[in-house]
Amino acid sequence: MNMNKKHMIDRRTFMKAAGAVGAAGLLAACGGSSSSTGTAGSGAASGSAPVVDNGGDPIANLVTWELALRELQTWNVLYSQNAADLNVLCNCVNGLVTNNIYGQFVPDVCTEWTQNEDATEWTFKLRDDVTWSDVNGEVKANLTSQDFLVGLEWVLNAKKNENMNTSMPNNYIVGAKEYNEYTNELGEDEAKALTYEDMLEHGVGISAPDDYTVVYTCKVPCPYFHTVASGACLFPAPKALVDELGVDGFLGLDNTTMWYTGPYVVNEYIQNNSKVFVPNPNYFNAANESRFESVTVRIIDDTVVGFQLYDAGEVDEMELAEAPASTILADPNHKYYNNVVEATPKKYSYQYHLCFNRKNEDGTPDENWNKAVANTKFRQCLMHGLDLLDSYKRVNQLKPLDLENLCYTMKGLCTFSDGRDYTDRVIELLGYPKSDGKQLRRLKDITQLKAECMEELSAIGVTFPVTLYSYVKAGASTDGMLVLQQIFKDCLGDDFVKLDWLNYITSMDQEIRIPHLACWYGSGWGADYADVSNFLGQEILHDDNAYYAHEYSYIAEVAEDPKDYQKELIEQFEEFTRLYNEANAIVDDTDARYNAFAQAEAYFLENVLTVPNYYEIGLQLTHINLYSKINTLCGIAAYKYVNWETSTEAYTADDFAAFAEVYEAGKGVA
Amino acid sequence: MIKYTIKRLLQSLITILLAVTIVFLLLRLLPTDYYFTEDQLMKFTTEQKNAALEAAGLLDPVGEQLVRFYGQILHLDFGISRRIQSGIAVTQVIGSKFEVSMRLGLISLAISLVLGVILGILQTVFKDKLIDHLGTVYTVFVNAVPALVSYSLVLVFGSKVLGLPALYSTRNVGPSSILPVACLSLASIAGYALWTRRYMVDELTRDYIKLAKVKGLNTREIMISHVLRNAMVPMVQYIPASMLLTIGGSLLVERFFSVPGMGPLLTDAINRYDVNVVQTLVMFYAALGIVGVFLGDILMMLVDPRITLTEKGGAR
Structure with a gap:
């Protein structure tokens, strides 16, 4: 597949696909043609029938929720690197590129994008009908390419944006890092006085040949730059508003002072209580997207209280915590028994990151653990011996097997040109069987492996059982750890590996991770951009940006001076790094690139250089077809309240099965 | 009665100053991890973390921060919120x-x-x-x-x-x-x-x-x-x-x-x-x-x- 191509309004392509599967309701989910005054709901976007008619009407005034601890911190999208903020702001402002319900990248305020031969120059053509409006719906200005220059200058200017959101521009855009460093060194007033013209003079790789064209120049070939462009770091900023409010005022925007381009304006914001979104009368895509008459986001304490609110009819959807989910699913006569549905996966791929350089509390190396974890068979026992099903059941009692994560990269992030998911190729290379619906796919009989491992490790002085130290915050529930401890006991045996845990008081980083005290770390990585390198790149050697290699597994430290028993481990990491670099060098053929990455990832997982853990797929009670929401693993559009299919009657698990079927069929064609 | 009142007022001012100084110092003992969300802790480079803390004035020597804080109090300037409502004056937040x-x-x-x-x-x-x-x-x-x-x-x-x-x-x-x-x-x-x-x-x-x-x-x-x-x-x-x-x-x-x-x-x-x-x-x-x-x-x-x-x- 040639990557040097023009990306025209992908939505049209998608609409053809939707027609091909013959699911009229799909149009509603993905955006067809409709009246701008239509409410989001069953078929409202296109006036067609909903995917499932459960007897309810579309919801006009949606009430949803957010946890108090995730309350919004800033209204300035350029300043935010926080999902809780972006879930709000994606309804207020737009970037160049967004996603559709299948996670594909589609134009947002641009009409098309093109790249040059080596993917170092990216040109985005802007729509000419996008306007900035204030909270009252009064048009303040047209969105032009100048706004992207102002936006990038704001992000890169350390005294304006305090270095938030700089990592991707600094990594990819010519001159960005240098300009950022320059502003870091300048005095506050001097830096604040800089304009985008100053940035251009410093040679930052962005230009605006005309009012509706933005061109970015990358340092190195970057075939996925359009996915970088979906991030908040490249969002526009209206020059007139920056001039009006000044630097401090623009940094401290609120819902009443900011300008909007998005589908909604927020006309009421009571911190720790509610936000009310109403349609932006000047929204450029109003004709193609259905919106609610209002969306109210209530702030709640926790999902247990949330369940009571759902029960009282005060919110239209609610995640189910373990306790209410267990209560409902234990009683087939419970009024919500049929309404418990499985949510779509969150964006994180969770792993147990093994620490290859563990230390004791006195700072000396924990030789017993370090020798054990350097042994491939030991790690394979962890990977193929631990039956984590009981652990998954704490999150999802309905379909716990769905939580099993077999890969390192998040599924759905990248697809081959034939529509196949990248992770399917990795799983194929790993040779895992299809699910039998009863047990995890990774499980194997480890009896022989365990015996050989114990023999090899005993020969180099390892004593058994090897203690695997995890960690728990002091005062927090240890239920999860107790379940895991039992799993270790049942699956590996007390004679082999024993799970124990350390407590920390305030900071896991300061008290556990930095002193190298844990043997593994449960951690989920969410994509910054849609390329496998964003995942695998965190594990390679000889790269200062490889986060997990430096901060969790500490393999980068081990590689500097490996002990004899670690040499094989380092060879494996070197080989993985070589495979990774080969894949990353392929910039002109996406399929070849992904295939090469899959080889690297399969090698990484065959040698169990990390232990894939789970996907976050919880349970919900809901009036919303979750498959009609935008699916974004990077970018900010996941909570954009457009084209949502809803019903005043709560959906059932059967309804969701139908949604899933239509979605999968549509995905295959799209 | 008036003398008593004045004395109580002065005592009160000292008490408040002591309380807020103790809290000020205790806050500086906390790990700065709290300043960041979990995502930020993971995705920020050390340079980015330091830059954010520096912008908030949290990397200056504690004595310097304390003097600056007293100066702000004298001018009834309570600063801006950085994490609750970023960029908004604290008095407005409260x-x-x-x-x-x-x-x-x-x-x-x-x-x-x-x-x-x-x-x-x-x-x-x-x-x-x-x-x-x-x-x-x-x-x-x-x-x-x-x-x-x-x-x-x-x-x-x-x-x-x-x-x-x-x-x-x-x-x-x-x-x-x-x-x-x-x-x-x-x-x-x-x-x-x-x-x-x-x-x-x-x-x-x-x-x-x-x-x-x-x-x-x-x-x-x-x-x-x-x-x-x-x-x-x-x-x-x-x-x-x-x-x-x-x-x-x-x-x-x-x-x-x-x-x-x-x-x-x-x-x-x-x-x-x-x-x-x-x-x-x-x-x-x-x-x-x-x-x-x-x-x-x-x-x-x-x-x-x-x-x-x-x-x-x-x-x-």
């Missing part, structure tokens, strides 16, 4: 919240005082009778059952049976305030009833009550004019402080019913390492507490003329 907490708190205080004192009087008058036992059961129940359980019961009963809004709403303030006020009042009614009963029962054993009975005063007269009045003396001392501290709100109730008040603000600010907000709140609460106690002393003096406020001696 100002939008305390009115809500105070309104709900004062309503609850009034209800609690009236109902609690009446219940206490009834328990005293009908000591060891059914009403007394019921009052005791209520008091024990409220104190024994964890607050979140009793709030859940109120929430379920209020929303399912009475059809009241389960969450506070600025668009429907009256009805949506009922359940939070009910929860706020639950414990304080029990508290006022308990202390009213206790002080009144104590007073009933005094000699002057026997004298009043011998003089032929009826029970009602004795109870209201003598027993209750004297029993209230130790209680009125706390009323000004209780009124002022309503501004601080209730962490549990406000969180539970999504009341946009002051209650959760301090813990949120600590959790998010918003030092300007924490320092300002501590100063504010310390001032409220001190003023409340001072006003309580004066009120007690007014209720009981035998008590005087002097530099030495007196009732306090």
Whole structure:
């Protein structure tokens, strides 16, 4: 597949696909043609029938929720690197590129994008009908390419944006890092006085040949730059508003002072209580997207209280915590028994990151653990011996097997040109069987492996059982750890590996991770951009940006001076790094690139250089077809309240099965 | 009295300054991880973390930060919030919240005082009778059952049976305030009833009550004019402080019913390492507490003329 191509309004392509599967309701989910005054709901976007008619009407005034601890911190999208903020702001402002319900990248305020031969120059053509409006719906200005220059200058200017959101521009855009460093060194007033013209003079790789064209120049070939462009770091900023409010005022925007381009304006914001979104009368895509008459986001304490609110009819959807989910699913006569549905996966791929350089509390190396974890068979026992099903059941009692994560990269992030998911190729290379619906796919009989491992490790002085130290915050529930401890006991045996845990008081980083005290770390990585390198790149050697290699597994430290028993481990990491670099060098053929990455990832997982853990797929009670929401693993559009299919009657698990079927069929064609 | 007042004021200022300095220093002992969200901790480079902390002035030497902080206080500049509402003045963050907490708190205080004192009087008058036992059961129940359980019961009963809004709403303030006020009042009614009963029962054993009975005063007269009045003396001392501290709100109730008040603000600010907000709140609460106690002393003096406020001696 040639990557040097023009990306025209992908939505049209998608609409053809939707027609091909013959699911009229799909149009509603993905955006067809409709009246701008239509409410989001069953078929409202296109006036067609909903995917499932459960007897309810579309919801006009949606009430949803957010946890108090995730309350919004800033209204300035350029300043935010926080999902809780972006879930709000994606309804207020737009970037160049967004996603559709299948996670594909589609134009947002641009009409098309093109790249040059080596993917170092990216040109985005802007729509000419996008306007900035204030909270009252009064048009303040047209969105032009100048706004992207102002936006990038704001992000890169350390005294304006305090270095938030700089990592991707600094990594990819010519001159960005240098300009950022320059502003870091300048005095506050001097830096604040800089304009985008100053940035251009410093040679930052962005230009605006005309009012509706933005061109970015990358340092190195970057075939996925359009996915970088979906991030908040490249969002526009209206020059007139920056001039009006000044630097401090623009940094401290609120819902009443900011300008909007998005589908909604927020006309009421009571911190720790509610936000009310109403349609932006000047929204450029109003004709193609259905919106609610209002969306109210209530702030709640926790999902247990949330369940009571759902029960009282005060919110239209609610995640189910373990306790209410267990209560409902234990009683087939419970009024919500049929309404418990499985949510779509969150964006994180969770792993147990093994620490290859563990230390004791006195700072000396924990030789017993370090020798054990350097042994491939030991790690394979962890990977193929631990039956984590009981652990998954704490999150999802309905379909716990769905939580099993077999890969390192998040599924759905990248697809081959034939529509196949990248992770399917990795799983194929790993040779895992299809699910039998009863047990995890990774499980194997480890009896022989365990015996050989114990023999090899005993020969180099390892004593058994090897203690695997995890960690728990002091005062927090240890239920999860107790379940895991039992799993270790049942699956590996007390004679082999024993799970124990350390407590920390305030900071896991300061008290556990930095002193190298844990043997593994449960951690989920969410994509910054849609390329496998964003995942695998965190594990390679000889790269200062490889986060997990430096901060969790500490393999980068081990590689500097490996002990004899670690040499094989380092060879494996070197080989993985070589495979990774080969894949990353392929910039002109996406399929070849992904295939090469899959080889690297399969090698990484065959040698169990990390232990894939789970996907976050919880349970919900809901009036919303979750498959009609935008699916974004990077970018900010996941909570954009457009084209949502809803019903005043709560959906059932059967309804969701139908949604899933239509979605999968549509995905295959799209 | 004036001399005493001035002295108390000066002492109060020093107390507030000490309290806020201690909190200032304790905050600097906390790991700066709190300044970042989990995602930010993971995705920020060390340089980015340092730059963000530097922009917030948190990497300067503590002494320098402290001097700067004192200077800001002198100019009544409490800085801007960095994590609760980024870029917004702390006074604005707090100002939008305390009115809500105070309104709900004062309503609850009034209800609690009236109902609690009446219940206490009834328990005293009908000591060891059914009403007394019921009052005791209520008091024990409220104190024994964890607050979140009793709030859940109120929430379920209020929303399912009475059809009241389960969450506070600025668009429907009256009805949506009922359940939070009910929860706020639950414990304080029990508290006022308990202390009213206790002080009144104590007073009933005094000699002057026997004298009043011998003089032929009826029970009602004795109870209201003598027993209750004297029993209230130790209680009125706390009323000004209780009124002022309503501004601080209730962490549990406000969180539970999504009341946009002051209650959760301090813990949120600590959790998010918003030092300007924490320092300002501590100063504010310390001032409220001190003023409340001072006003309580004066009120007690007014209720009981035998008590005087002097530099030495007196009732306090």
